[in-house]
Amino acid sequence: MGSLSLAHWLIVAAAAVLLFGAKKLPDTARSVGRSLRIFKAEVTQEGQDQEPPAAVTQGQLTVEEQARRLEEQAARLRAQSAAESRDKPVT
Structure with a gap:
C-alpha cells in the first residue's frame, strides 16, 4: 500500500490522456511545471528579506x-x- 507500481502509473497516464487529450497534455505538463517553479521560488523567498534586486x-x-x-x-x-x-x- 506504500508505493505505486508500474500498472498504477499506466492507469494514471491513461486517465490524464483521456481527461486532457494527447494534444493538450504537453501544454498542461508545461504549465504545471511553471506553476511549481513559481511556487518553489515564492516559498524560498518567504523566509528571506523582501528587498528588491539591484x-x-x-x-x-x-x-x-x-x-x-x-x-x-x-x-x-x-x-x-x-x-x-x-x-x-x-x-
Whole structure:
C-alpha cells in the first residue's frame, strides 16, 4: 500500500490522456511545471528579506518581468489579430 507500481502509473497516464487529450497534455505538463517553479521560488523567498534586486531599483527589468510583459503583448496581438480576421469580409 506504500508505493505505486508500474500498472498504477499506466492507469494514471491513461486517465490524464483521456481527461486532457494527447494534444493538450504537453501544454498542461508545461504549465504545471511553471506553476511549481513559481511556487518553489515564492516559498524560498518567504523566509528571506523582501528587498528588491539591484537591477529593479536601477530601472532595469528582470527576466521574469520581461517575459511577463512579452506574454501580455503577445496576448494583445493575438486578440487584435482575431478581431481583424472576424471583421474581414469573406470573398
